[in-house]
Amino acid sequence: MAAADDYDAAVALAEFQAARAGVRGLVESGITSVPPLFLTRRPRTSSPSPPPVEAQNQPPLFTIPSVDLALPLSSTLPLIRAAARSCGFFHVTNHGVDAAAVDSAVSAVRAFHEQPLTTRSAFYAPASVGSITYSTIPIQTGKSKTTSAGPLLPWRDTLQVRFGPPPAPDLAHLPPACRDALVRYQLLMTELGKKMAGLLSEALGVGAERLERAMRVEGLLMACHYYPPCPEPARVVGSLGHTDPSLFTVLAQDGVGGLQVRLHDGRWADVLPVPGSLLLNIGDVLKVVSNDEYESVEHRVVIKSCQDARVSIALFFNPSKRRESDLFGPLPELLTAGKQQRYRAFTVTEFMSSRREHGHGTNSIDRFRIAHE
Numbered sequence: 001m002a003a004a005d006d007y008d009a010a011v012a013l014a015e016f017q018a019a020r021a022g023v024r025g026l027v028e029s030g031i032t033s034v035p036p037l038f039l040t041r042r043p044r045t046s047s048p049s050p051p052p053v054e055a056q057n058q059p060p061l062f063t064i065p066s067v068d069l070a071l072p073l074s075s076t077l078p079l080i081r082a083a084a085r086s087c088g089f090f091h092v093t094n095h096g097v098d099a100a101a102v103d104s105a106v107s108a109v110r111a112f113h114e115q116p117l118t119t120r121s122a123f124y125a126p127a128s129v130g131s132i133t134y135s136t137i138p139i140q141t142g143k144s145k146t147t148s149a150g151p152l153l154p155w156r157d158t159l160q161v162r163f164g165p166p167p168a169p170d171l172a173h174l175p176p177a178c179r180d181a182l183v184r185y186q187l188l189m190t191e192l193g194k195k196m197a198g199l200l201s202e203a204l205g206v207g208a209e210r211l212e213r214a215m216r217v218e219g220l221l222m223a224c225h226y227y228p229p230c231p232e233p234a235r236v237v238g239s240l241g242h243t244d245p246s247l248f249t250v251l252a253q254d255g256v257g258g259l260q261v262r263l264h265d266g267r268w269a270d271v272l273p274v275p276g277s278l279l280l281n282i283g284d285v286l287k288v289v290s291n292d293e294y295e296s297v298e299h300r301v302v303i304k305s306c307q308d309a310r311v312s313i314a315l316f317f318n319p320s321k322r323r324e325s326d327l328f329g330p331l332p333e334l335l336t337a338g339k340q341q342r343y344r345a346f347t348v349t350e351f352m353s354s355r356r357e358h359g360h361g362t363n364s365i366d367r368f369r370i371a372h373e
């Protein structure tokens with residue numbers, strides 16, 4: 001490796017992507033220290049190793065709320081409402097999705113990422129091929145932020161599949177190692193997504209159909225993440241702190257752990273995996289549409305282990321109304337007595353360009369915020 005003074009991050013990034021092996025490839029090659037592209041502070045001089053991202057010795061105890069869908073509606077709606085308003089995350093239990101199908105999707109994602117290099121690198125392409133991308137996705141730092149302090153790459157490889165809005169992708173492009181399991185998972189999760197959109201809408205007090213009518217929740221992006229074990233876990237990130245741009249996201253994960261949410265006091269708390277449950281979080285679009293009744297909360301992924309690879313599947317439920325004439329903003333019926341409109345309406349194009357500008361920040365919707373005295 002070049003001396004730190006000569007280090008050219010752009011060249012290193014190009015070389016890393018050209019190898020088509022992902023982070024898993026580095027681990028397979030037997031590295032014992034983390035290359036600079038992944039470090040939470042890249043070396044600018046030949047100074048000794050940077051310190052860990054921050055002390056995580058004593059993460060605060062915090063329990064994510066749980067919503068049992070087997071309870072009567074009169075119980076689940078207040079639970080959903082309270083969770084969506086406070087921490088923006090909740091576990092969903094008794095969700096009705098076949099547990100074997102969830103397990104087999106998670107196992108299939110692991111199987112895909114753990115195939116021999118020659119098999120999986122055939123799919124490696126940072127730009128999407130027929131709605132499918134497999135790569136280590138560089139961290140978007142955003143135009144408005146300095147890029148000198150953060151890592152350029154997360155410690156994870158991602159297979160991403162855009163299942164919606166219709167027309168459906170050409171499934172022939174999906175890798176055989178996970179095709180059947182992911183297609184079945186997507187079908188089952190689409191049903192759950194409809195159910196959750198109805199419940200989130202009802203819990204907002206605007207009727208079960210309102211969200212679907214306003215948004216057409218047919219945008220469906222599946223991110224199948226693989227976080228390889230890391231020789232120096234404290235020096236990398238699985239994902240930097242961010243909010244999701246979706247309406248809402250449903251996450252399935254194995255038992256390794258690593259997801260954290262930002263608490264009101266600014267500290268990060270572990271989200272411990274709960275076997276059999278799915279994790280739902282509110283995204284930026286729903287925060288806006290709900291006029292801040294619901295919270296889109298910052299979260300990140302830390303790497304916990306030098307031994308175990310972690311697998312998660314994040315399914316982003318998005319609005320499928322994407323024409324320039326389709327505007328997103330707070331639902332008018334929420335702007336009743338004394339409730340001021342918090343955001344102006346905006347198009348998907350405006351929203352996406354704001355995301356690009358702010359990168360992994362929490363402020364990509366703030367530019368649409370209406371200032372009140």
Ligand SMILES: O=C(O)CCC(=O)C(=O)O
Binds near residue numbers: 244300
């Ligand atoms: O892997 C995880 O636990 C979370 C992934 C995530 O936050 C995302 O894909 O937006």
Ligand SMILES: [Fe+2]
Binds near residue numbers: 242244
């Ligand atoms: Fe996320």
